Amino acid sequence: MSIHRPGVRIVPIHGKTPKIHESVFIAPGCTIIGDVEIGEGSSIWYNCVLRADVFTIRIGERTNVQDGSVLHCDPPRPGDPEGSPLEIGSDVLIGHMAMCHGCVIEDRGFVGLGAIAMNKSVIGSDAMLAAGAMLTEGKVMEPRSLWAGRPAKPMKELTDAAIMGMRAGVMHYAENAKHHAEALANSPT
Numbered sequence: 001m002s003i004h005r006p007g008v009r010i011v012p013i014h015g016k017t018p019k020i021h022e023s024v025f026i027a028p029g030c031t032i033i034g035d036v037e038i039g040e041g042s043s044i045w046y047n048c049v050l051r052a053d054v055f056t057i058r059i060g061e062r063t064n065v066q067d068g069s070v071l072h073c074d075p076p077r078p079g080d081p082e083g084s085p086l087e088i089g090s091d092v093l094i095g096h097m098a099m100c101h102g103c104v105i106e107d108r109g110f111v112g113l114g115a116i117a118m119n120k121s122v123i124g125s126d127a128m129l130a131a132g133a134m135l136t137e138g139k140v141m142e143p144r145s146l147w148a149g150r151p152a153k154p155m156k157e158l159t160d161a162a163i164m165g166m167r168a169g170v171m172h173y174a175e176n177a178k179h180h181a182e183a184l185a186n187s188p189t
Contacts (some may be wrong), residue, residue: 002018003022005011005026005087006028006184007027007028007029007030008027008028008029008031008032008124009028009030009031009032010033010103010108011031011033011034012034013033013034013053014034014035014053015020016034016035016052018032018033018034018035018036018038018050018052019036019037019038020036020038021038021039021041021042022037022039022136023040023041024038024040024041024042024044024107025042025043025044025178025181026043026044026092026169027043027044027045027046027047027048027067027180027184028046029046029047029048029049029149029185030045030046030047030048030050031043031048031049031050031051031173032050032117033046033049033050033051033052033053033064034053034057034158035052035055035056035057035058035060035107036050036052036056036057036058037056037057037058037059038040038059038099039059039060039061039062039063039081039090040061040154041061041062041174042059042060042062042063042065043063043064043065043174043176044064044066045064045065045067045069045096046063046067046068046123046152047067047068048066048068048069048071048154049068049069049071049072049121050064050065050071051069051070051071051072051116052072052165053072053086054073054075055073055074055075055076055083055085055086055102056073056085056086057071057072057085057086057088058085058086058087058088059083059088059092060073060088060090060091060092060107060169061090061091062087062090062091062092062172062174063067063083063089063090063091063092063094063170064087064092064093064094064170064174064177065094065098066093066094066095066096066097066098066173067096067164068096068098069095069096069098069099069100070095070098070099070100070101071088071099071100071101071102072084072086072101072102073085073101073102073103074101074102074119075088080154083102083120084101084102084103084120085102085111085119086101086102086104086111087104087105087154088100088104088105089105089107089109089125090099090107090108090176091107091108091167091170092105092107092108092110092111093109093110093111093169093170093173094111094164094172095110095111095112095113095114095115095131096113096114097113097114097158098099098111098112098113098115098117099115099116099117100116100117101116101117101119101121102118102119102120103117103119103120103121103123103135104121104123105116105117105122105123106122106123106124106125106127106143107125107127108121108126108163108166108167108170109124109125109126109127109129110123110126110127110128111123111129112128112129112130112132112133112171113127113131114131114132115129115130115131115135116133116134116136116156117129117132117135118135118136118137119137119138120138121135121136121137121138121139121140121141122139122140122141123135123144124140124141124142124143124144125143125144126144126158126163126166127141127143127144127145127146127147128145128147128158128162128166129141129147129148129161130146130147130148130149130152132148132150133147133148133149133150133152134149134151134152135147135148135151135152136151136152141154142143142154142161144152144157144158144163145157145158146158146162156184
């Protein structure tokens with residue numbers, strides 16, 4: 001079943017068409033290209049680009065990718081037979097204008113506003129890459145850690161309160177996506 005998503009460009013390429021669960025909220029202005037899969041209850045906010053033209057992008061359930069973010073990947077090639085797919089778990093928060101490129105974000109990971117996560121880097125579960133930080137190629141953030149800076153370095157272990165705040169953010173975006181979907185359905189074109 002095809003869902004009508006006004007103002008959204010969903011582009012098949014190289015024989016690959018994005019697979020998007022019917023419950024996913026995708027805001028106008030987004031472009032989703034190629035071998036992308038997005039799980040139940042996730043949300044892709046205004047003017048994001050998810051471009052899986054050379055390899056795969058996988059997004060779990062209840063994950064939100066906020067306004068203006070760019071997601072991409074790199075293919076396998078000589079010297080790098082594994083390539084750099086983009087793998088994003090469930091209950092992940094990706095802040096406005098973040099760039100996630102060929103990295104892994106484990107369940108409940110957090111990418112701050114304007115942060116960059118590069119090829120083969122890993123953001124562990126319940127870990128936070130601070131706003132404006134740049135996680136360079138191959139760096140691995142342990143679960144529950146906070147990294148900041150350019151290049152990002154470990155700062156501290158996150159408290160239970162900080163982790164609960166991130167989980168509240170996931171619930172907020174899931175609920176807010178429903179309100180935006182309703183508002184868009186009822187707004188004049």
